[in-house]
Amino acid sequence: MAIPAFATLSVAPIPSLSDEVNQIRLDTAKIVSEHIIPNEATLGVPGDERDTLVHELRTYVKESNLWAPHLPVEYGGMGIGFLGHAYMNEILAWSPYSNYIFGVQAPTSGNQSVLIKYGTEEQKKKFLEPTIRGEQTSCFSMTEPDNAGSDPRSLTTTAVQDGDEWVINGRKWFTSNGQNAAWALVMCRTEESDGDGGVNEKMTQIIVPTDTPGFTIERAVPVWGHEGGSHCEITYKNVRVPLSNQVGSRGTGHAAAQDRLGAGRVYHCMNCVGQMWRAFDLMVKRAAERKVHGGMLEDKQLTQVAIADSYMDIQSSRLMTIHCAEVIDSGADARTEISAIKVFVPNAMHRVVDRAIQIHGAMGVSGDTPLAGMYLGARTLRIADGPDEVHRILIAKNVMKRYHDGMTWDFGVL
Ligand SMILES: Cc1cc2nc3c(=O)[nH]c(=O)nc-3n(C[C@H](O)[C@H](O)[C@H](O)COP(=O)(O)OP(=O)(O)OC[C@H]3O[C@@H](n4cnc5c(N)ncnc54)[C@H](O)[C@@H]3O)c2cc1C
Numbered sequence: 034m035a036i037p038a039f040a041t042l043s044v045a046p047i048p049s050l051s052d053e054v055n056q057i058r059l060d061t062a063k064i065v066s067e068h069i070i071p072n073e074a075t076l077g078v079p080g081d082e083r084d085t086l087v088h089e090l091r092t093y094v095k096e097s098n099l100w101a102p103h104l105p106v107e108y109g110g111m112g113i114g115f116l117g118h119a120y121m122n123e124i125l126a127w128s129p130y131s132n133y134i135f136g137v138q139a140p141t142s143g144n145q146s147v148l149i150k151y152g153t154e155e156q157k158k159k160f161l162e163p164t165i166r167g168e169q170t171s172c173f174s175m176t177e178p179d180n181a182g183s184d185p186r187s188l189t190t191t192a193v194q195d196g197d198e199w200v201i202n203g204r205k206w207f208t209s210n211g212q213n214a215a216w217a218l219v220m221c222r223t224e225e226s227d228g229d230g231g232v233n234e235k236m237t238q239i240i241v242p243t244d245t246p247g248f249t250i251e252r253a254v255p256v257w258g259h260e261g262g263s264h265c266e267i268t269y270k271n272v273r274v275p276l277s278n279q280v281g282s283r284g285t286g287h288a289a290a291q292d293r294l295g296a297g298r299v300y301h302c303m304n305c306v307g308q309m310w311r312a313f314d315l316m317v318k319r320a321a322e323r324k325v326h327g328g329m330l331e332d333k334q335l336t337q338v339a340i341a342d343s344y345m346d347i348q349s350s351r352l353m354t355i356h357c358a359e360v361i362d363s364g365a366d367a368r369t370e371i372s373a374i375k376v377f378v379p380n381a382m383h384r385v386v387d388r389a390i391q392i393h394g395a396m397g398v399s400g401d402t403p404l405a406g407m408y409l410g411a412r413t414l415r416i417a418d419g420p421d422e423v424h425r426i427l428i429a430k431n432v433m434k435r436y437h438d439g440m441t442w443d444f445g446v447l
Contacts, residue, residue: 042066042127047120054117060097061124061135068093069128073403076130090134091167101136101165103300108149109165115296119303119358123351126307129406136165139300140173140209143293144218147238151281151289160216160240169215174208174241174267175290182207183423185220185287186232190269192221192239199223199239199279201247201272207417211250211265216242219269220286236286240278247272257409294418298371299361301414302354302378308407309347309385315402316343316389323392330392339388346381353377363447369431372424379414380421386411 044062046055068090069076075086094100102118104110113121118137125131132138141164148161163169176182180189190203201221208217223237224230241248247270254264281289317340320331330336357370386407390397397404415421432442 042124044124050120051117054113054120057099057102057111057113057117057121058124061099061121062127064090064094064097064099065124065127065131069131069134073128073130087134091136094135099135103137103142104145104165105149108145108161114362115299116358116362119299119355122300122303123307123310126304127311129403132304136167138170139297141170141214142300143297144171144173146296147218147280147289147293150292151238151285153277155277156240156280163215170210170213172208172210172214172217172243172265173293174205174211174217175220176207177204178206178266179204183420185290186235188220188222188236190219190221192219192223192237194223194276195273197276198273199276201239201241201269201274203269204267205269206254206264206266208265208267210263211243211267212253212263214243216240217248217267218280220290223283223286230284233287234284236290237283238280238286238289239274240280241269241272241274245272245274256413295361295367295371298375298418299354299358301418302350302357302374305378305382305411305414306347306351306354308403308410309343309350309382312382312386312389312404312407313340313343313347315404316340316392319389319392319396336392339392343385343388346385350374350378350381359447365447369428372427372431375419376421376424376428379411382407382411383415 042062042065044058046052046059050058072086072090075082077083091100099111101108101110102113102121104112106112111117125135125137132142145161145164148156152161160171164171175185175188177188177190180187188203190201190205192199192201194200199221201219203221205219211217217240219239219241220236221239222235224235226235228235249268249270251266251268253260253262254266256262256264317331320336320340321329323330325333331340353370354374357367357374360367360370386404390404390408393402393404396402399405435442
């Protein structure tokens with residue numbers, strides 16, 4: 034039987050989910066597979082045609098009540114909660130263009146969640162609302178070239194109070210979306226390292242409009258050989274903003290970053306699951322269609338190993354991520370589960386996409402499939418949002434602590 038030329042999503046209702054979330058997954062799959070995937074060639078080329086298409090698709094998404102799944106209803110979002118969004122994300126991830134079209138694009142989506150939790154009414158009106166309406170985007174400026182991003186306590190960009198203003202000085206890099214952003218959420222050292230308060234209470238996040246004097250984009254750092262990206266190196270030289278741009282109380286910068294990254298890691302991992310799902314689909318179809326050495330690829334046992342190992346990688350990643358989302362949703366401490374998926378899932382994606390590329394031969398590294406982009410994304414994710422090593426150390430520490438406290442690890446607990 035002939036296999037369809039482009040991948041169509043097979044999504045059926047999941048019995049354990051509510052009717053509402055199942056319907057959302059089905060509606061999302063329809064838009065992604067019928068309107069986004071077939072238009073990826075247009076969506077990948079900046080210009081008028083792309084802008085018009087994005088506008089049309091965004092309008093359709095809004096009319097379908099699928100806009101901003103990460104936000105509560107009172108902020109113009111879907112209000113489907115953490116788990117609902119996680120389940121929707123694996124469908125969105127089938128195309129790298131979906132998140133933008135559905136109004137849930139990092140880093141702005143993470144900044145929005147921080148402002149909803151920590152922001153003042155004035156900040157919400159001035160900075161949050163324009164991003165929800167899709168009029169502005171933002172960036173998150175934490176990592177620095179001269180200090181270890183994996184140890185955010187080492188950051189040295191300072192904010193010093195001068196009258197009713199904060200004065201910010203420092204250098205950041207890998208501030209994604211820096212060039213397009215209307216404002217940056219900047220992680221600043223506001224307390225002396227030997228001053229009052231705990232080691233995690235020395236930083237504060239401050240909003241800096243990107244047209245503030247002293248905010249200078251030095252360059253977009255080339256990533257994987259691509260010059261045109263927007264991961265920016267930025268200097269902050271005597272940047273003055275009103276004290277009212279401080280997000281949350283002084284010293285809460287780490288806590289806000291953890292809030293953002295914890296949930297963000299689940300979304301990233303469901304995003305990885307969705308991408309692996311599509312890579313798997315492409316791999317299986319290629320194996321069924323390609324003839325090599327007098328037989329079909331699917332009949333070669335080494336291909337069968339690749340398919341079977343990929344199936345296991347995807348299913349284990351998916352179940353681990355859903356379990357982690359359930360632990361977070363239950364309100365329990367999910368730090369171990371979050372670190373575990375942050376290590377396991379991008380590595381699994383790396384393996385799955387690698388196999389899919391191999392099975393496609395030269396086509397796998399070409400621009401004719403999304404596999405090359407997925408591969409680079411998976412490799413990058415083993416560093417971004419905290420490198421593998423740091424999360425492995427955290428898992429081991431949490432496990433050892435429990436045993437030292439006289440308990441054993443309970444894998445069944447929610
Ligand atoms: C594409 C991309 C986009 C990004 N976007 C943003 C953004 O928008 N905003 C932002 O603020 N940051 C962003 N980052 C930065 C990212 O979060 C950091 O790169 C990450 O936290 C690691 O910090 P670092 O690069 O300074 O590595 P370092 O902290 O210098 O670590 C280097 C390496 O040391 C090893 N290592 C670290 N700790 C240990 C340990 N305890 N034991 C053993 N080995 C260890 C790991 O292998 C690690 O990869 C982005 C990064 C990338 C690649």
